[in-house]
Amino acid sequence: MKIGFRFVALVAAAAIACQVHAEDTAPAVGTAAPTFKLQDQKGDWRTLDQYRGKWVVLYFYPKDDTPGCTTEVCTFRDDVLKLRKAGAEVLGVSLDDIKSHAAFAEKYHVPFPLLSDNTQATAKAYGVLTYSEKMKMSYAKRETFLIDPAGKVAKHYVGVDPKENSGQVLTDLAALKNGA
Template identity: 65%
Template structure:
């Protein structure tokens, strides 16, 4: 049953994208130029992290629907494969979903994830960032990425995320932002 849930979620998300039926979404969340909402979430090891704790460095905060689903696995592996370049560019990466700490631990172990996956089990952070979705009984974070500058301001919000290409887009944009500040 545990492994059936990600497949069911993937089908619901795909069906929801193709069809229009009632869903609950919340405020739009921060746009580029606005302060990123504060958060306090646990990672896959049970350690707590806050936005304030990331102050002084670039942050890639990416939201994704569900551990072990095809698109989310593609995305986490793309970020994993680009982590050295992202860190060299001065950015830290945090993945966020509504999955619990245990699920993140299993996901991170299976795919050798070298960055933190944060559990937003109650959806409060997803709601603050405007990415929370409820469709029938399913709740998840919409796939979006926020590139946050060292002062905690959203530099760019990615709303139409390609899980395979997003980390490369972020790297390109990060380089552009850093070049424009010189």
């Protein structure tokens, strides 16, 4: 049986694609959340270790000032007091720069850190980094991680609805704290 060059090249490309995808997988529930050191909209450095002992809502979003991302940030903004009362801190992350985050946070009165992952390392570590051929740009997929006080992933939300995510997190946070 003779195998054509194109077939071999296609199989090799698929293997490479799977390998790249495997390196970009999200941390599993129950495992340590990847650490990070990122600047917020004010230029202050934030690390996951700063939040040890608290629940952390780490939500990734594609781009500042776009419709879905605006809905999501405003929903978390509106629920931030409930989340804090439940013992959780909210951190938003995108690949946008600090200047973009500052304008976005000011425009929508965001009372929590928006972290700039301009090196894309954190999005990659959490398995949310993706590339759009159509737009010719990388961005973070809209996914959320609920991290427990010990720094482990307690819940991972995929295919997030920007209007519903904050409420889902509040519900799940209550259940997790009650041992359900």
